[in-house]
Amino acid sequence: MTKQMDFDVLVIGAGPGGYHAAIRAAQLGLKVACAEREYLGGVCLNVGCIPTKAMLHAGEQIAAARHAADFGLTFGEQNLNIAKLNGWKDGIVKKLTGGVGALFKANKVTHLIGEASFVDPHTVKVGDKTYTASNFIIATGSEPAKLPGLEVDQQVIVDSTGALVMPDPVPARMLCVGGGVIGFEFSHVYNNMGSKVKVIEFLPNIIPGADADAVREFGKIMKKQGIEIATETKANRAEKKSDGVHVELENVKTGEKTTEVFDRVLVAVGRRPRTDGLNIQATGATVTDRGFVPANTRQQTNVPHIYSIGDVAGNPMLAHKAMKEGLVAAEVIAGKPAEQDAVAIPGVVYTSPELAWVGLTEAEAKEKGYEVKTGVFPMSASGRAMTLQATDGFVKMVVEKDTDLLLGVHIVAPHASDLLGEAGLALEMAATASDIALTIHAHPTLGEAVLEAAEAVHKQAIHIMNR
Amino acid sequence: MTKQMDFDVLVIGAGPGGYHAAIRAAQLGLKVACAEREYLGGVCLNVGCIPTKAMLHAGEQIAAARHAADFGLTFGEQNLNIAKLNGWKDGIVKKLTGGVGALFKANKVTHLIGEASFVDPHTVKVGDKTYTASNFIIATGSEPAKLPGLEVDQQVIVDSTGALVMPDPVPARMLCVGGGVIGFEFSHVYNNMGSKVKVIEFLPNIIPGADADAVREFGKIMKKQGIEIATETKANRAEKKSDGVHVELENVKTGEKTTEVFDRVLVAVGRRPRTDGLNIQATGATVTDRGFVPANTRQQTNVPHIYSIGDVAGNPMLAHKAMKEGLVAAEVIAGKPAEQDAVAIPGVVYTSPELAWVGLTEAEAKEKGYEVKTGVFPMSASGRAMTLQATDGFVKMVVEKDTDLLLGVHIVAPHASDLLGEAGLALEMAATASDIALTIHAHPTLGEAVLEAAEAVHKQAIHIMNR
Amino acid sequence: PAPATRADGRVLAVPAARQLARELGIDLAQVQGSGPNGRIRVQDVTAHGQGGGEQASAPQQQAPTQTQA
Numbered sequence A, B: 001m002t003k004q005m006d007f008d009v010l011v012i013g014a015g016p017g018g019y020h021a022a023i024r025a026a027q028l029g030l031k032v033a034c035a036e037r038e039y040l041g042g043v044c045l046n047v048g049c050i051p052t053k054a055m056l057h058a059g060e061q062i063a064a065a066r067h068a069a070d071f072g073l074t075f076g077e078q079n080l081n082i083a084k085l086n087g088w089k090d091g092i093v094k095k096l097t098g099g100v101g102a103l104f105k106a107n108k109v110t111h112l113i114g115e116a117s118f119v120d121p122h123t124v125k126v127g128d129k130t131y132t133a134s135n136f137i138i139a140t141g142s143e144p145a146k147l148p149g150l151e152v153d154q155q156v157i158v159d160s161t162g163a164l165v166m167p168d169p170v171p172a173r174m175l176c177v178g179g180g181v182i183g184f185e186f187s188h189v190y191n192n193m194g195s196k197v198k199v200i201e202f203l204p205n206i207i208p209g210a211d212a213d214a215v216r217e218f219g220k221i222m223k224k225q226g227i228e229i230a231t232e233t234k235a236n237r238a239e240k241k242s243d244g245v246h247v248e249l250e251n252v253k254t255g256e257k258t259t260e261v262f263d264r265v266l267v268a269v270g271r272r273p274r275t276d277g278l279n280i281q282a283t284g285a286t287v288t289d290r291g292f293v294p295a296n297t298r299q300q301t302n303v304p305h306i307y308s309i310g311d312v313a314g315n316p317m318l319a320h321k322a323m324k325e326g327l328v329a330a331e332v333i334a335g336k337p338a339e340q341d342a343v344a345i346p347g348v349v350y351t352s353p354e355l356a357w358v359g360l361t362e363a364e365a366k367e368k369g370y371e372v373k374t375g376v377f378p379m380s381a382s383g384r385a386m387t388l389q390a391t392d393g394f395v396k397m398v399v400e401k402d403t404d405l406l407l408g409v410h411i412v413a414p415h416a417s418d419l420l421g422e423a424g425l426a427l428e429m430a431a432t433a434s435d436i437a438l439t440i441h442a443h444p445t446l447g448e449a450v451l452e453a454a455e456a457v458h459k460q461a462i463h464i465m466n467r
Numbered sequence C: 001p002a003p004a005t006r007a008d009g010r011v012l013a014v015p016a017a018r019q020l021a022r023e024l025g026i027d028l029a030q031v032q033g034s035g036p037n038g039r040i041r042v043q044d045v046t047a048h049g050q051g052g053g054e055q056a057s058a059p060q061q062q063a064p065t066q067t068q069a
């Protein structure tokens, strides 16, 4: 690497992609800086993955206390101190973002505070200083997409960041515009905390990208828990009045319009890549019309010393994809033979039960020309699920017919995200359904449902009849 | 198989080993009977795995309600209806054992009610009828070991079966004699329900068989939760008096004796194989002095048409081992190339956090001559664990130094049993730590701690400093 | 040479490969594994069977068409 440069690598953005890249590059002996204009940990730690999971846990504990009556445990009146709830969540965020700062220090990553803007392909400006580097990693992430007619004020009309602050009192009526992962996580939180929640989705199905059977099961369970779901529905406009926000909803098939009143409206209609202020043109790196900065499997843009990772590099916009890409970029820069060669990137909706999947859906597998067989095992037949009072859902396995090769695993179950570990490793190791079926799974565990789904592929599940 | 026989296979005992064997044999087209003298589902469903997990869940919900105050959720007075608790647990057991009955019917397994006793190598007597079969599978399980001086009355001095019925009121002072898996599961339940619990263990360490570091961490956490633990201690005798059971305890190193008073004493000092009434001598099958009926990896005893599976066949006495052996025996009888060739049999203590492991402990690996490296990742550095209010514990990975081959995984963490799925599959697939480290794990999940432990093996964990 | 066999006698093979070897009557210790550390995969057993190293005693399974990614 060129001697005169200030850094071997300068990472722009300290989200999960950026901080993984910076730390790994430092571990590999490179001189590293990471510029961040807002907060260490990016969207994920500050206003994404982590605070939502804290809120989800709190909501689930409220539900759990209610269900405890089933086994004879009851409580006098319940009180939720909302200031304390928000503070607890903020405390977790602070601990984790502080942790990133400490890791930067310990790994000798220079933390540059401020917005980075390219001056030329080897120079950025951060605040009023300029820095040169042999390599740059663009990790500037994404931001919520906007919806015309529903202007976010972060009080009554909120995006995911505003929704993270629970108002006091909890809103009685809540509309979630967008039936994707983020929309459902918030809907689940607000529903458990006492809001009457309605989710609307423009497309015919919620949770786009997930397996159709899994989505059907998931939707059924969310409805059973009290969430109203309207697909093929859009929100045209919202008007704030004294009795609440009046939202005009339209059935996109019939064109029928109705107006409903809510106390809080969440706009969760997707995210878009963020490169504003970056002056990326100064580098010559390509930006697509949708604003992404695409990269090859070594995370290089068309300008080889400029790397792009995470949400800004492309879909799926998920933290663990950003992390993987961050590690790959750092290792490639350090001369290691790294590549983003993942067979599959898992997805999770952290509701209760969770919806989690990795690999191909049944429909995707068929589209790709695979002849498939499937195996399904219902959680209602799991002893462990019964003892956890959580028997909704199933494990579905999609397998290539001739070779028995695992193609995808789709789980609606308590702790589904924990069960993904096995499924993900199985896919990466090119495992077959037999490999899973022949592996002893501890009893009684939720993982036995994964085993039984693999057995069901061969029509040899034990705890259900195989058809 | 001989034509004149009543059955192709006659299974003795309908525990998890027996009912798996019977159902798989039927799936493979054999004519099957299963004799059971007490209850479908055996120890596991009736007085073992399942009811304990129900009680553990109930206890954990009590603890969770207390911890909810951390995020601002508080409750008025709490009431535990103990009759309802016991009834709820019994309901789950009934549903599952009823399920086994239904599966027998659907798979056309003939259920013979009564104690089976061999008449000759091809004939058993059940009640006053005799049946012949081409093959027999002995799946008669095990029963609690007794401790001289502490006679079980199932009221104040109980074994695991008596301990499953929670008395009303919950005993104020409880002694658990035996610091193994079963002892700790009950201690955890009683502790969460309000008992002051003391565990005594004869050996220098609790949870024999588990990794020493994991056991140390686990013991620390149990103590923090309020359980008193005394190792190298035995109970000599118990005397029931009006103010409770007076138990003489002895420090086995110093010989020092003290007497302490308890309201309930649980004797959980292990289990022994059960062949009484079976008249196994009539078959010529070997029985060891400790009462086991040993089998080869095809589950055959020295008499080839007589198979032995589960607890009665040998240690470890675990339901999932029994199930695997049941499937193997059934498949071998059906002429399939099955073998009990498991690389590792997982173990779990279903407390909160759970202690779960699969494969070799560090000490075992070294004993076997492996040069090992290890990687440890603490749950306190896991974002997901923070949101679950459960940051105690760690994931430890034991790996062969030169080859990076995974040898064992030891987990003290919430949902540790769910994380075992990945670890177990990895061992069976002969995976390396790199295979796990290179696999994308969803964020934020507890499984990331498994990933990070694998990275730590290579001194490349992201969220801790690597030494 | 059979590098998949370890000093402690364990043969490094995935569960489905072990099953297939039993089905075909093939001694895993004779199979050359193609994975890391000589780990034996299903296709290694199939290839060994077809290579005539051992006489297959049962109908052979279809070889997986897709190799490890």
Ligand SMILES: Cc1cc2nc3c(=O)[nH]c(=O)nc-3n(C[C@H](O)[C@H](O)[C@H](O)COP(=O)(O)OP(=O)(O)OC[C@H]3O[C@@H](n4cnc5c(N)ncnc54)[C@H](O)[C@@H]3O)c2cc1C
Residues within 6 Å of the ligand: A012, A013, A014, A015, A016, A017, A018, A035, A036, A037, A038, A039, A040, A041, A042, A043, A044, A045, A047, A048, A049, A050, A052, A114, A115, A116, A117, A139, A140, A141, A142, A160, A161, A182, A274, A276, A277, A278, A309, A310, A311, A312, A317, A318, A319, A320, A321, A322, B442, B443, B444
């Ligand atoms: C509510 C919500 C919940 C989510 N839950 C999950 C989940 O459970 N699991 C999951 O996998 N994903 C989840 N996501 C998505 C996840 O947050 C993103 O995929 C992830 O944060 C992307 O990481 P990143 O490093 O690419 O970018 P980001 O996290 O967006 O970080 C980019 C960083 O770059 C900084 N930056 C931008 N431009 C500049 C500049 N010019 N100079 C300096 N700094 C700059 C920003 O301030 C920001 O800190 C969630 C998202 C939301 C909104």
Ligand SMILES: Cc1cc2nc3c(=O)[nH]c(=O)nc-3n(C[C@H](O)[C@H](O)[C@H](O)COP(=O)(O)OP(=O)(O)OC[C@H]3O[C@@H](n4cnc5c(N)ncnc54)[C@H](O)[C@@H]3O)c2cc1C
Residues within 6 Å of the ligand: A442, A443, A444, B012, B013, B014, B015, B016, B017, B018, B035, B036, B037, B038, B039, B040, B041, B042, B043, B044, B045, B047, B048, B049, B050, B052, B114, B115, B116, B117, B139, B140, B141, B142, B160, B161, B182, B274, B276, B277, B278, B309, B310, B311, B312, B317, B318, B319, B320, B321, B322, B350
């Ligand atoms: C409190 C407790 C908790 C446990 N928790 C777990 C756990 O979480 N996970 C785990 O893996 N293991 C656990 N175990 C161990 C597990 O229960 C046993 O390993 C398992 O039940 C063994 O299965 P089996 O089929 O070999 O025998 P068993 O379950 O013991 O069943 C044997 C059956 O045979 C019947 N029988 C015996 N003799 C005859 C005869 N002559 N004629 C007819 N019928 C006969 C008996 O009535 C019985 O139903 C636990 C055990 C206890 C006591």
